[in-house]
Amino acid sequence: MTDPSELVLAGSFAAALGIFVISTIARIFLAKTREAGALLDSKILDEIPWDQTTSDLPLASAVPGVGGVPVWFYRPADLAGGGCVFMVFAGLYLASLGADEGPAVLDWRILLVNIGLQFFIAGVVMVFAMSRMDLSRWLGLRWPSWRWVYLIAPGAVVFMWSLFAGLEMVGYLRWMDSLGVETVQDTVKLLQESWDPLVLGLMAIAAVIAAPVCEEIVFRGYFYPVLKRFAGAWPAAICSSLVFAAAHGNLSALLPLFLFGCLLVFIYEKTGSIWAPMAVHFCFNSATVLVQFFARFYDFPLPPAP
Numbered sequence: 001m002t003d004p005s006e007l008v009l010a011g012s013f014a015a016a017l018g019i020f021v022i023s024t025i026a027r028i029f030l031a032k033t034r035e036a037g038a039l040l041d042s043k044i045l046d047e048i049p050w051d052q053t054t055s056d057l058p059l060a061s062a063v064p065g066v067g068g069v070p071v072w073f074y075r076p077a078d079l080a081g082g083g084c085v086f087m088v089f090a091g092l093y094l095a096s097l098g099a100d101e102g103p104a105v106l107d108w109r110i111l112l113v114n115i116g117l118q119f120f121i122a123g124v125v126m127v128f129a130m131s132r133m134d135l136s137r138w139l140g141l142r143w144p145s146w147r148w149v150y151l152i153a154p155g156a157v158v159f160m161w162s163l164f165a166g167l168e169m170v171g172y173l174r175w176m177d178s179l180g181v182e183t184v185q186d187t188v189k190l191l192q193e194s195w196d197p198l199v200l201g202l203m204a205i206a207a208v209i210a211a212p213v214c215e216e217i218v219f220r221g222y223f224y225p226v227l228k229r230f231a232g233a234w235p236a237a238i239c240s241s242l243v244f245a246a247a248h249g250n251l252s253a254l255l256p257l258f259l260f261g262c263l264l265v266f267i268y269e270k271t272g273s274i275w276a277p278m279a280v281h282f283c284f285n286s287a288t289v290l291v292q293f294f295a296r297f298y299d300f301p302l303p304p305a306p
Contacts (some may be wrong), residue, residue, distance in 0.1 A: 003180040005251035006097055012246035012254065013090045016239040020234060038085035068272040069140075071229040073133050081128050082226035085218060088121060089247040096249055111202040115210045122214035126224045139221050140273035152267060152276055160260055167256065171240040176252040183252045191292040207289050210302055213283035219244045219261070220268045220277050237265040259282070 051265055061117035079152070134287050136142050184192075191203055220238055241261030245254050264277040 003182075003251075005181055006243055008240055008251055009093060009246045009249065009254065010244050013086075013093070014184065016242040016246075017086065019235050019242075020231050020239045023108040027230070036042055068269040069189055069225050069228065070137075070272075071225045073138075073275070074226055075132075079230065080221055081125070085121075085223045086124070086243060093249055108196065108198045108202055111177050111199065111206060115202065118206075118210045118214035122217045125218050134305045139217070141275065143271065143273035144276050145271070146273070146275060148271070149276055149279045151277040152271070156263060156280040157283050157287055160263065162258075163259060164256060172255070173252060179251075180285055181251045185248065185250045185253055188288070188292060190220035191289065200289060204289055207285040209281065211285055212278050213242070216264070216274055216278040216281055221274050224265055224268070233269070237262055241265060 126135070176183050187203065187207070190199065194200055194203075223243070224236050227239050233241070241258050241264075244261040245257035248254075248257055264280060267280060268274065268277045271274075283285040
């Protein structure tokens with residue numbers, strides 16, 4: 001059977017875009033049917049910055065206090081910013097379709113470029129957002145209940161591993177294999193097969209440092225709130241998680257990473273601080289790297305991981 005990875009992953013990007021557009025149009029239509037006074041009571045007006053007019057608030061998600069992740073300071077210009085994030089990751093995936101496949105192409109130079117690219121994208125996003133909002137307020141860095149992260153992070157990792165075990169039990173990976181889909185991501189395969197210490201070190205840095213920091217700033221810190229500002233929380237969670245999963249370029253990992261992305265959005269909303277999903281992402285990737293190293297150097301067999 002022909003591997004459907006390219007079609008499904010490209011369709012995932014298109015589906016995310018379609019969901020966002022439809023949800024935004026629906027919310028604008030519903031907003032126009034409401035009475036203007038229903039959105040702008042005296043309390044809300046007191047919380048709106050002095051330089052923001054009521055015309056900047058066409059949707060309920062623009063109102064302060066809706067959800068744990070604030071979105072009131074995002075403006076129409078952020079649609080362009082969110083669109084750039086979407087185009088970058090969709091473009092990188094489409095560009096990868098013409099490249100050679102397999103972990104052999106992931107040498108230390110490409111890994112170094114990938115790490116640098118992640119920090120560059122996160123840096124651009126931060127500069128764009130910080131031009132209008134203080135960093136600590138934007139990402140909720142002053143989280144008073146930060147100690148909860150010691151419970152949230154390992155709990156989330158256990159939850160995701162249980163979910164992966166459940167997918168394995170119902171035959172998810174066997175189904176992927178029957179479709180001719182590669183069931184192990186190239187990055188994981190590289191950890192399993194490479195003997196180059198520089199490559200392994202850069203892989204560890206990319207997984208444990210670059211991905212948790214940069215992907216959380218880009219996907220949960222900026223991309224999700226922008227989508228939420230215009231389309232609402234649920235469509236934003238689905239769209240941002242779908243793009244996050246598809247950007248990893250592996251069909252067998254699409255569903256697990258989509259669910260992981262949804263979990264990270266949920267944690268971000270509940271805590272209001274980027275520290276929480278960042279810690280979960282760090283623990284999840286660190287545990288994956290450690291397990292792969294342990295299995296490899298101690299000859300411990302592992303089932304294929306998504």
